[in-house]
Amino acid sequence: MTEILIEARRLVKHFEPRGLFLKKKSEAAVRAVDGVDLAIAAKETVGLVGESGCGKSTVGRLFLRLLEPTSGQILHKGRDLVSLTPKELEERRRDLQIVFQDPFGSLNPRMSVGAIIGEPFAIHRLAKGAERERRVARLLDLVGLPRAAADRYPHQFSGGQRQRIGIARALALEPQFLVCDEAVSALDVSVQAQVINLLQDLQRELGLTYLFISHNLSVVRHISDRVAVMYLGRIVELADADILFKAPAHPYTRALLSAIPPGHPRAKRDREKLKGDVPSPLAIPQGCRFAPRCRFAVERCRSEDPALSIIADGRSVACHLVADGSLSVPPRLSPHSGAAA
Template identity: 55%
Template sequence: MGEPLLTVENLKKHFPIESGIFGRAAGHIKAVDGVSFTVHEGETLGLVGESGCGKSTTGRMILRLIEPTDGRIVFAGKEMTKLPKRELREIRKDIQMIFQDPFASLNPRHTVERIIEEPMIVHKLGGKKERKRRVKELLEVVGLDSYHAKRYPHQFSGGQRQRIGIARALAVNPKLIIADEPVSALDVSVQSQVLNLLSDLQEQFSLTFLFIAHDLSVVHHFSDRVGVMYLGQIVELAASDQLYDDPKHPYTQALLSAVPVPDPDSEKEKMILSGDVPSPADPPKGCVFHNRCPMAMDKCKAVKPKLAAIDDGRLAACHLYH
């Protein structure tokens, strides 16, 4: 592989907890606490974890919809964390987002044509006629008829609305698409259609994806590599098949053991975790997973493990392997 298209280094987002009439910070919620990864051109990196682990916040920080507390984001050789607003606006043309809720992310007062055309207007791409033609092309690319352009979002099903969101993301020919739980709000039968569409579009337009989800089977189907997040940190990062066939980190093992198996006679052993997920306002010292880990050692309670290579390019943050 060549140079990565996207590099994230030690990315952090700490939200202040305000208290008192003067709104002084009484502490911080560590939503993302030192995340690092790379995404190469043409690949799909999946980010997976329980709700509240910081995966969506990570995606929004890459676009700087949320400003990072610390860390570096380098996209196509440019450090986004230091870019002024004018340059940031230009680079956003190359990074687009597909949002989780296909209804809330579309303006109900605008027609589908206006919704898809808007990114082209913002980035001053093409004349009026050219943009209208492009909208019709994109609708057909995502599996909708061009006559739908004059309709409004409420006139479509959830799956159709998500296709409109995908068409809008493609409108400015991006290099990277951040897909934030793009199928979690859809019926299971529609999920596979949208995932197959995204796979076809990736091949057709040489797209790169950061695919954020909590459903492990969906991530396995769509991703080349997978990063597993827990309490604002990546605990394991590996090739998709490698991770699913032989998970190393105890948290990854527990997540995969909970995935339903479509075989009533299967005697798959489930790994039940004790306790609750700690608060990101007061994460445990040492390894953030030690208070729920069945394999925890004394070292885990005192020393934070680094995300480091263990075999064949796999990374894990666990004292069992270092």
């Protein structure tokens, strides 16, 4: 049986409004994450995708307790991170790290690269002096940067090199779990490929586990073992990457994948256009939250909230019509009809 490294159970994060002119303290809470269940096995990469504002980055930060959940559990090796004391959480943070989206904004421009990468050793009182320098040099080797980079500053590097510095810093404490929050979206396409290959090499060498958050579906397909699709604060489909990209089940997943440019210049694909805009997380629709934009929606969809349930091929889908068989999973797409890895 595969060991579960980290798991979210009924994870909820609501942001209460703040301001001098609010009528009620409790009115119009933003339901950013609204009941997420997601288990990630050791050495697995789970991709997390969805439109902007769906709650992807909030989930990543909740997994690391960079944000405090409104309710729910985050289990790391069976221990609930929400119940930990500050001292216990500090010790756990060695195993849980993040690679941020902006490779420049996430690095202190006044610190040398050596000081940036070596800072975790100082915070956790693990190494100092020559030993810290030796560990920094090893981390620079690991991410493909020259050791001389330790004496330079972030502005002296390209975007791809700065992201390698961010990865080196995240690996300093030898973590098991990394949240990669749009880690390649700010990079040129050719540099994206280099960073993705680096992440995969590091995973094989160090036995890392990734939650890979991205809006780039082609990149997600290439790197992920499984993919979770989020819509308005909830996961609506979870499946093996190959299954999900070749035969998406949920209507929202189908619409997302139909927007990917075809992988072959002569290939044609029917675009499934969504009607309307994403509802506001301040006012979640009754029933299925995707129903106002779904062309398959029936009356039950507008009144009853579907649970994330396992269907015949082993994937999990939150859709009444898919669960009862009235909306069939489409035939697998041909190799040239869509998202190429």
